[in-house]
Amino acid sequence: MYEKTIKFIKELYGNQEFTPLSVPKFIGNEKKYLNECIDTTFVSSVGKFVDRFENDMAAYTGAKKAVVCVSGTNALHMAMMLVGVERGDEVLTQALTFIATCNAISYIGAHPVFIDVDKSTMGLSPDALKAWLENNAEIRNGQCYNKHTGHRVKACVPMHTFGHPVRIDEIANICAENHIELVEDAAESIGSKYKGIHTGLFGKIGALSFNGNKTITTGGGGMLLFMDEELGTLAKHLTTQAKVPHRWEFKHDHIGYNYRMPNINAALGCAQLEHLDEFIADKRATASAYAEYFKYVDDIEFFVEPENSFSNYWLNVVILKDCDAQQVFLQETNDNGVMTRPIWELMTRLPMFENCEHDGLKNTVWFADRVVNIPSSVKM
Numbered sequence: 001m002y003e004k005t006i007k008f009i010k011e012l013y014g015n016q017e018f019t020p021l022s023v024p025k026f027i028g029n030e031k032k033y034l035n036e037c038i039d040t041t042f043v044s045s046v047g048k049f050v051d052r053f054e055n056d057m058a059a060y061t062g063a064k065k066a067v068v069c070v071s072g073t074n075a076l077h078m079a080m081m082l083v084g085v086e087r088g089d090e091v092l093t094q095a096l097t098f099i100a101t102c103n104a105i106s107y108i109g110a111h112p113v114f115i116d117v118d119k120s121t122m123g124l125s126p127d128a129l130k131a132w133l134e135n136n137a138e139i140r141n142g143q144c145y146n147k148h149t150g151h152r153v154k155a156c157v158p159m160h161t162f163g164h165p166v167r168i169d170e171i172a173n174i175c176a177e178n179h180i181e182l183v184e185d186a187a188e189s190i191g192s193k194y195k196g197i198h199t200g201l202f203g204k205i206g207a208l209s210f211n212g213n214k215t216i217t218t219g220g221g222g223m224l225l226f227m228d229e230e231l232g233t234l235a236k237h238l239t240t241q242a243k244v245p246h247r248w249e250f251k252h253d254h255i256g257y258n259y260r261m262p263n264i265n266a267a268l269g270c271a272q273l274e275h276l277d278e279f280i281a282d283k284r285a286t287a288s289a290y291a292e293y294f295k296y297v298d299d300i301e302f303f304v305e306p307e308n309s310f311s312n313y314w315l316n317v318v319i320l321k322d323c324d325a326q327q328v329f330l331q332e333t334n335d336n337g338v339m340t341r342p343i344w345e346l347m348t349r350l351p352m353f354e355n356c357e358h359d360g361l362k363n364t365v366w367f368a369d370r371v372v373n374i375p376s377s378v379k380m
Ligand SMILES: *Cc1c(COP(=O)(O)O)cnc(C)c1O
Pocket: 071, 072, 073, 074, 097, 098, 100, 101, 159, 185, 187, 188, 208, 209, 210, 211, 221, 222
């Protein structure tokens, strides 16, 4: 049924026997920088690549400060702690996300509340957020509370799904009006911008990921982005065991975390970042080729970047006409050497989160039944 589409994707990727979904690309200084780490013995928690990667990423994104972490997941965990989320609080997020977002909320003992996504972005909807707050929230002593559960609503974590920015300025305004801290899960959206500003800079903190399947990789790794330099400095302290700087003494002034990215991972990141803009240009060209092709295919729609946005097109998305078509498409492509996969199982369908509060999730369920990710690796 989908032979023509399978043929098109295979050709796009040079007719390999197997076309993967997303694999990393190493074409620059990766080996050179890694060798430098080994030759100098600086492979671990100190070394020049850690500072360089943070500075280069701050310059690239426009952040006042960038702090590396061991993973995107612990960057999100640290972000939750830094904005003051506490046990028993509620955190507003989307059910259409990778599990890491909700795991980070859960590490604190806080509870996710799932808000619907926009049809145009696949990410948290400011309209749905506003509606939920109107029905559920009240402000007491300068804090937002859920008047039905009595819990404090401390933070909101929208996610820029597959690299496509959400309507983040509207979300930021709603959060500010309601005394809710905004943390952006920008794990998938490095290089993506909304109204010309890098994703992750609209809230108090943005979290990035450099896992192996992301647009650039450090093997494993993450990063926190700040416009508030002081908060960034505190993050650096807490992610490095809260050690008070001294040449030989071991004094610590907080419960700290060993969340610091090792120098060898940062070395990989420095080399990868040198090619990020080329990677994104290549990915956007692939997305254009897909968009042109799917214009003439009945019953399959290619998802294009939303208004006001510049997307990195991390993972390309097609929307099938219903759940049955989605299953047939997944079966045929994977049977024929073209790797595809459905969107993540909705958080509300997982045992840990199935009893969490949500707003009905109309668009979320619509996407879950139709979305398929198709091959998206950099081709150059
Ligand atoms: C990749 C990703 C993360 C972070 O994952 P790590 O593997 O811990 O770096 C967080 N949130 C989303 C939405 C992601 O896709």
